[in-house]
Every structure is written in C-alpha cells, then in structure tokens.
Amino acid sequence: MAALDYETGLERCTANHQPLTPLLFLERAAATFPDHVAVVHGTLRRPYRALRERCLRLASALAGRGIGRGDTVAALLPNIPEMVEAHYGVPMAGAVLNTINTRLDADTIGYILNHGEAKAILVDREFIPVLRAALAISGATPLVIEIDDPEAPDAARAQSLGGLDYEALLDEGDPGFAWAMPADEWDAIALNYTSGTTGRPKGVVYHHRGAQLLATGNVLSASMARHPVYLWTLPMFHCNGWCFPWTVCAVAGTHVCLRAVRGPAMWQLMAEHGVTHMCGAPVVMATLLDTPVEEQRPLAHQVQFVTAGAPPPEAVLGRMREAGFAVLHVYGLTECYGPSVVNEWNTAWDALPPPEQAKLMARQGVRYLALESLDVLDPATMQPVPADGATMGEVMMRGNVVMKGYFKDRAATGAAFAGGWFHTGDLAVKYPDGYIQLRDRSKDIIISGGENISSIEVEDALYKHPAVALAAVVARPDDKWGEVPCAFVELKPGLEATEAELIAFCRQHMAGFKAPKAVIFAELPRTSTGKIQKHILRGQARGG
Structure with a gap:
C-alpha cells in the first residue's frame, strides 16, 4: 500500500502561511478596540486608534528619510509613550530597534551606536548630555530625534542637541502608511546589548518569530486576561521590556507609563488606574514596601508582580501578600528575549508552611510554553545531570525564543550554540519534578x-x-x-x-x-x- 502523500498539492502559499510578528497585535487591538485606552502618561489618555496612527506615522517618516529593512534605529528613552511607539513604528518601517540602557556611561553608549551602526536615535531630552558626550567620543553621526516629554523635569526639557523634534517627524509621516510585513519571520526586529565576560557589551539579535512567541508566552505565564492594566516599572530598554510592549497590545491592555520608579508614584498609579500587572527586579518590590504607609494607596484587587533575579526572601513574600500582590518568579537572559523559565506554582504548595513555600519560590522553575527545551547539562559531556537537586550542571536552552546570535560576532555565537544548545553560563541543579534552581554563575x-x-x-x-x-x-x-x-x-x-x-x-x-x-x-x-x-x-x- 502506498504511503500517504501529505506534501503534493499542499504547498505553502500566502493564504495558509504568514511570518509570525508581534506587529499584528497592534493592528488587531486597534481594529477591535479602537477607543480603548492604550497609553496613559500624566494627563495623557491615548486610545488604540491614535496609538496605531502614530506608529504608522513614525514608520512612514523613517521610511521617507531612507531608513528601512536592516537599518538600526536606537532609542535612549525612559518608559514614556514614545518608547511604546518605537516598538511598533521602527519595525513597521522594516528597521531594527536598539533600545539603550539609559544608565550607561557615554563611552559605552558611543560604542553601541558605532557597533550597531545606528542610522537614527530617538532621545529624551533628559539624556541629551550623555548622548552629546557619546557622540563626541564615538564620532557617530546618527539622525538625532529629540522627544520633549511634558512629564520630564523642566531642567531636562531645556536640553537640546538641535536635532529633529519627534512630533515634527511624525508630521512628515502618512497615517495611512502601508507598512510591509517582515519578508521572513527570521528578520531582525530588535538589537539588545548585554554585558558579557568582557568589558564591551555584545549585541543580541531578536527576530520577529521569537518576539511574537515570547510575548504570547507572557500572556499565559502572567495570567493576563483581556484589557489588563500594566504599570511600566520594568525598563523597556531591558530585553525590550521582556517583550511586554508587544504582550500588552496582544490582549488590548493599557500601558501606564512611568519615567522613574518612585514608591509614592507607583502606589498612586496603581490605585488610580486599577493596575493588574507589573514587572521588575527585587529592588522594585523593596521600593514598594518601603514607601511610607501614609503615601501608599489601597488597591482594589490583587496585583500580579512578575520578578526575576534573586528570589524574593520569605519575609518579602509575606509582606508582598499582605500589601495585595501575588509574586511570580521567572528567569531568563537577554539572549532568550527575557523570561523564558517560570516558577509554575502548584496549588498543593499553598498548604505548606511559609518557609517551605519560600524554598519552592526560590526555584527558577520550568520552561515557558514558548521555549521548546530546557535542561541542566554537564558541559563536558552534554548529557543531563541527575535530577537529584544536588548535582550541578549548566542551564541550557533551545527553541524559538533563543536569539539569532550576537551581532557581528560569529565566534561568540558559535560558542554560545555549541552542541546544538544555547549555553547560558549559569550553573544549576535539577529536582525530580523537573524544576531547576540556580546555584552560581560561570560568567562572573x-x-x-x-x-x-x-x-x-x-x-x-x-x-x-x-x-x-x-x-x-x-x-x-x-x-x-x-x-x-x-x-x-x-x-x-x-x-x-x-x-x-x-x-x-x-x-x-x-x-x-x-x-x-x-x-x-x-x-x-x-x-x-x-x-x-x-x-x-x-x-x-x-x-x-
């Protein structure tokens, strides 16, 4: 009997195969919920219809200035509406978004601009002084696009390099711009620089497919229903905000922007806007809990706080619960689009004493649904270590939410992917239930x-x-x-x-x-x- 043929006459075509990209999240949200508030910033309330139009104007204006597929557009911005727009408008022009850590020194920023070959840079006026120094050191000559945020300090707003005003740039753009889907979902969407074992950072390249899958994975891991309200306490320059600029739009949520993480401001925004989700390092939890009681605000419902890095201590977990937060512990690296491992909480653990719960919370966990493989391997043999909670090995990953590689660094890319796995450089143990827990870092x-x-x-x-x-x-x-x-x-x-x-x-x-x-x-x-x-x-x- 002849084998069944599932290939002949069943080829891919535009009707049944399209590249994955998170850019379509905005299109769907704007079409389905055009009047729902997409962005909040100070007194600004911007609906999805307007957010989409501004992103199209940005894409059109960049294209009109000769910036297109494969070009790099840098951003030196805090968590303001224009940073959300950059995550859509820049790749809608076919370009690659390079968000730069605003805390870096001028020499490192200059290196990033040169190494990433930025054709343009979006800069908030607060960071004009460090950009001025970076340009002087590096000799880079990108098109400078200045953003005058009304929520910025007056002294910051007075700074200028004489660059192009962001709103003037948008005026050049066409709100009906017919942006092109990526030619391939493997096309680069973002470039993120991360510290390595050498002083100079390495450029991590993300593709459209990985960004879409990780953003969707966030929806599932963080239990985000339709119309969540997300407070931007995690920097969007860090792994593209763990892909949450795309995640929030996937479920037609509201981006509540925040220039700087300050305790009273966070409590006020959470209470005023009904925040449901937020992310951040343990320091953000500490800032929330250390806010004077008289400056805290009652919360209408429990807030999901997603944290990475050092696991929260037992005392902090207890205080967070009392304050109205549910804590979700995740783990990842810049090379895997941010969080790709999650401490999936077993409801049976709720009956355990708090010290035991804290021990379980300290585990990094299991793979995201968006990550195909996660294991702890002996790097010498590339074989899994025993799942005994004691034998250490290296955390390794492979799947669609692992980076394309390091920009212009073939040797480092090859080393990172040796043996068909991404080597994280983190040492961990694996428990019988499959959960992993970090023990040390081999990368220092x-x-x-x-x-x-x-x-x-x-x-x-x-x-x-x-x-x-x-x-x-x-x-x-x-x-x-x-x-x-x-x-x-x-x-x-x-x-x-x-x-x-x-x-x-x-x-x-x-x-x-x-x-x-x-x-x-x-x-x-x-x-x-x-x-x-x-x-x-x-x-x-x-x-x-």
Missing part, C-alpha cells in the same frame, strides 16, 4: 537591580588606579538590589588608597551603578598557577 556576571554588570569591566576600572596591584570583583548579596559589586584589592607596595577613593575613581570611569559598593583590602587567594580563586572571595562576600 553580577545582576544588580535587574541590570547586568561585568565583573571584568569593574576590575578594569580598578586597575587604572595607580595604587592598585591586583583586583577581583564578585557579587555580594544585597537586600535592596539583589546583588552588588564587591571588590577585593591588593595595593602596590608603598602606595595607599581608601575604599571611598577607589569607589569614587570607578564612578569616574563607568556608569555609577556598576561601581563597587564595598572594597576589601586583602591578599587575594590564588591557585598554584596564580589564578585568583573567586569562589573563595564569593564565600567571603556572602559572609559579610
């Missing part, structure tokens, strides 16, 4: 307030000080930030330096948040070959 990356800090970059800054002979930087646990850099330093014979002096010196050579929060003067432990034994220093840092 410090995650402070949700931001990656390269220990090597901090060490390089310390070595520039004339009194420093040897330096090693490791993570020290911190109740507020999750982790902070802690430096161990040996001084050159006959020379002196104080802790305050070295911290101030580092702040002159890098973004302030990367500088060590403590400096310990001591002889550094070494192996017989002279390699610094960082595992010993980590233990000392954890022990205070």
